[in-house]
Each structure stands twice: as structure tokens, then as C-alpha cells.
Amino acid sequence: MSAADLFSPLQLGPHALANRLVMAPLTRNRAGRDGVPTEMMAEYYAQRASAGLILSEATCIAPTAVGYPYTPGIWNGAQVGGWAPVTGAVHARGGRIFCQLWHVGRISHPDLQPDGALPVAPSAVRPEGQAMTYAGPRPYVTPRALETAELPEIVDQYRIAAKNALAAGFDGVEVHAANGYLLDEFLRDGSNRRADAYGGSVDNRARLLLEVLDAVVGVWGAQRVGVRLSPIQPFNDMRDSDPEGTFTRVVELLNPLDLAYLHVTRLGRDAPGAAGPAFDLGKLRRLWKGVYMTNHGYDRASAMAAVAGGEADLVAFGVLYIANPDLAERMRRDAPLNAPDPATFYGGGERGYTDYPCLD
Ligand code: PHB
Secondary structure, eight states, rough: OOEEETOEEEEEEEESSSSEEEEEEOOOOOSTTTEEEEEEHHHHHHTTTTTTEEEEEEEESGGGGOOTTTTTTOOHHHHHHHHHHHHHHHHHHTOEEEEEEOOOTTTTTTTGGGGOOOOOSSSSOSSSSEEEEEEEEEEOOOOHHHHHHHHHHHHHHHHHOOOOOHHHOOOOEEEEETSSSHHHHHHTTTTTTOOTTTTSSSSHHHHHHHHHHHHHHHOGGGGGGGEETTOOOOTTTTSSSSSHHHHHHHHHGGGGGGSSSSESSSOSSSSSSSSSSSOTTTHHHHOOSEEEESSOOOOHHHHEEEEESSSSSSSSSSSSHHHHHHHHHHHHHTOOOOOOOOOSSSSSSTTTTTTOOOOO
């Protein structure tokens, strides 16, 4: 046996993945205003079914979890009904798709919340920047700090969403604990100033994530559940005073759960710098006892080197998967790639969504 290869199969829990390429979760804002997936979404995901694994775009677990226009949900029957053709189309092409479960926390706006309420967060700390609302960008507001007694309801929302994902035909779920959304806001001390059992020590800040994972694992089993972290991602005004201490402890706490994989993004989507002192994320890879997925800025050569060198078992590609439905074949053959069109990333119709050409 030679060293692991990007194009070689991987057993991920019960799933035999055809290769180590993953389609990263990508917000594309093409669901209905009611969070129901649209028909073109089935075509878009099915076109990308040759990825070893598809991670769905971030999918809202409750009406209060919504932070952007036209993002899909998974809290009601109509949304489950909209996702079923998506998972069916992916399966018909031999692919596998996990649902990424999302609560945006403070990265929302009263205009996107039921009854115009304030977004909820661990603490009343307003992020810098602007929310995207249906009426255009609006400055973020100071969120309402969740009461301790409300947290079991958040856990229940994840549990229900996980059950709905099962009903919709997904192959597993990824708990989104990255990029400045609710669970990440609890993890990092720039956004978590709580004095209860969910704030202070890293063990306390990780408590909600562990409770959510316990609930979701209760629905799916551990080997069909992944989790995503972004230890040095400054996007959404995130920071931590000690990213290395925080996230090495988080990974220690996650290890006993025996999850399907740990997904770590190397940096941020648009971010030039790290949030707090940077550290060698290889340390998390070495600590983690299971399958490790990396993400952000990989090309063919660096992804092949990452897998061959043991830096990761799986590599998730974002922008490259937007523009190249057959990215796995193109990379295998070292064929040229289509150029992405950023103007059509967020929202719109089929242009820049389902019309990128395949090789053959
Ligand atoms: C976004 O919609 O901009 C977005 C969503 C999820 C992420 C990052 C960015 O993790």
C-alpha cells in the first residue's frame, strides 16, 4: 500500500466514500423565502455527486436561527419535502450528502427574526458589520443573551432538525460550530461573557456544543455526525484570547464522542488575519482520534500533498466546487478548471449555479 491518496476511497462510518474530495458547505441563497429548497437545488447538488461527500449549505434549524435571505431551513415539513428531491437526486447519481445544521446566533437582524425580535447569542455583544436582510444591508444589533433556562430549547431545536434531516433522506449531519455562528459564539471568549455553567472555562463554553452533539448523536448515531470548527477564523467579528488553549481542549472533549469526522477550516472566507494568536492547527489533527477534514484555499497539488502527508484524511473545496461540478474527475485527470463568477455566488437563479460545464 502506498501513502493515502486524494483519489482513493475512504470508509466514513457506514459510508464508503469514493474519494477524499468533499464539497464544502456553501451558502448560495437560492431557497424560497420560507426556507423551502427549490427545484434547481436538486440539480445543483446532483451535478456535484461525484464528490466523495457533499456537505449541504448551512441549513437553519429554527425560525430564530436564520441570518440571511433565501437560506434553506430544516425545521418544518415543507422544508423536509423540499430537501427530499435533493437527497434523492444526489443518491440517484451515487453521491452522499450530509446536512449542515446551522443557528446563526447574533449574526442576524430583527428584520429576519419572528416578530422582529432581537437575535439571540451567549452574551449581549454586538458584532461589527452588517446583516444581509431582504431590504439590504443593516448594521448588526446588540443581541439578546440567552437565559440558562432557554438552552434546553436550543438543544431541542437541533434534535428536531436532526430528525427532519433523517426524514429528508440525508446520509448524516454536520453540526456547524464555526465561523462566528451560535455554537462558535459560545466557544470563543470574545463573544461569550457568561457567568453561568455555559461561560468562563473552556469546558463551560463547550457545554452547549456537547449537549447539541449528544442530542444529534441520539438521532443519527455518532458515526453519521461530523462537527465543524474554525479556531482562528476572524469572520463575523470573532476572537478568542487563547485559540490554542481553547480548541485543543475542545478537541479533547470531542474525542470520546467517536464522531464520523472533525472538520477544521484553516482560516476565514474573506479574512486576511487570524483571530487572536495563530497556532499550528496540525496540533488539532494530531490530537483528534478520528477522520480529519481540512478546508480553505486548497488546490490540486496542496490537497494531494495534505492527504499523502497525513495532514488530513479529507479535503473540502468551496469556490472550486461552485465552478466545477465534476471537480473530482478534473482533479484526477489534472484537467483545467472553470473560473468561478463571484457575481452569482449569492442569490439569483440558475446562471452561475447549475450552468457550469463538465468536461464531457
Ligand atoms: C454566509 O452565508 O456568508 C456564510 C454561511 C456560513 C458560513 C460562513 C458564511 O459558515
